[in-house]
Amino acid sequence: MTTHATPRTRREQILREASRLFAERGFHGVGVDEIGAAVGISGPALYRHFAGKDAMLTELLVGISSRLRDGGRRRVEEARAAGRAPSEALESLISGHIDFALDDRALITLHDRELDRLPEADRKRVRQLQRQYVELWVEVVRETHPRLPEDQARAAVHAVFGLLNSTPHLSRPSALPDRATTAALLHRQALAALAAAER
Amino acid sequence: MTTHATPRTRREQILREASRLFAERGFHGVGVDEIGAAVGISGPALYRHFAGKDAMLTELLVGISSRLRDGGRRRVEEARAAGRAPSEALESLISGHIDFALDDRALITLHDRELDRLPEADRKRVRQLQRQYVELWVEVVRETHPRLPEDQARAAVHAVFGLLNSTPHLSRPSALPDRATTAALLHRQALAALAAAER
DNA sequence: CACGGCGGTTAGCGAGCGTTAACCTGCCCT
């Protein structure tokens, strides 16, 4: 199940193009006229759909952070409800994150590059969502690797996020193996990196 | 041996502060007046030392890319000259990169965030240096893990860079364990992630 | 059939930015 279908409303279309452009050239590097042009309207027409440029970035970042957290919670919940081992919950978290990283590359890029271009209030909200997502991982990692101290678990999780988010940053993604191969590779690496943290 | 001593010339002082500010708020998010203020002079005085704002970013990115590549080459060279196993060359590469990531956090951040704010010519130069550094790693990884296909080796190396570069991106680095612990942790994780790539 | 609002248009404003100009001061060197 892909997380984002092709846009049906003009709003979604704008968000889609804005995320692409922001990821390519940075929030400050893209003008509103450019975003408008990308959807076939021009400049100020965007203000019929959004309060301003900031509002677009806010909506994108809150959206992806929420989806990451909620998706993670759901996966852990499901694994627990089915009585499966914590290690399976962890693998599910990894798979879910990989799907995100490979299918919503632009959003992942924004997510860890443009956070501090947000107005204070929104930034706090996004950071809270991100923190909850991290803590969810830390919880599950500590269940599967009980000898790992909490601060190291958190650092290890951050490192694995860096690993999983590496491919969207590639300037020439065509150099990658096909999707399935890349996904499997990242999965193996993430799992091993977390296991190695404990030693 | 740290890579960058405390600045003695005004030029170095400016570069130091500029890198800090660029890393914190992004290249477009920092004004020249602000950079000037950070070193106690104001605005246009910077033009006595640099051709422009772009030139500062260029010098920072070319500098760090060169140092990464040259340091990597030196380490591999040394290991080979001493007749040590490829696995030791790999571990030396990992250690060197970790030193960079932990000691020059701001530069590492710029290095993979602000590359495309560079004028075309400089960007090409930096990308070439980065590519050479990556290929150096890929070479060594393929010696230590011969069954790993080249494209997957390259993807695995990129992923490990993401892992190693994760800590500089942390907004609150105080949450990390102490330096030695963090370095050891990252080293274990990177090594394991590369080994797991082969399977 | 009028009409209201949705979603566009172009013109233009005001702020902030990088950069240049013009000027000044102290130090080194002969």
Next chain:
DNA sequence: AGGGCAGGTTAACGCTCGCTAACCGCCGTG
């Protein structure tokens, strides 16, 4: 003693950018 240059200063320019204003056509509805 004097002159030049290194390294500052402030003023100002011009451009870009986000955003607002003013206007307009289409379409669904009472």
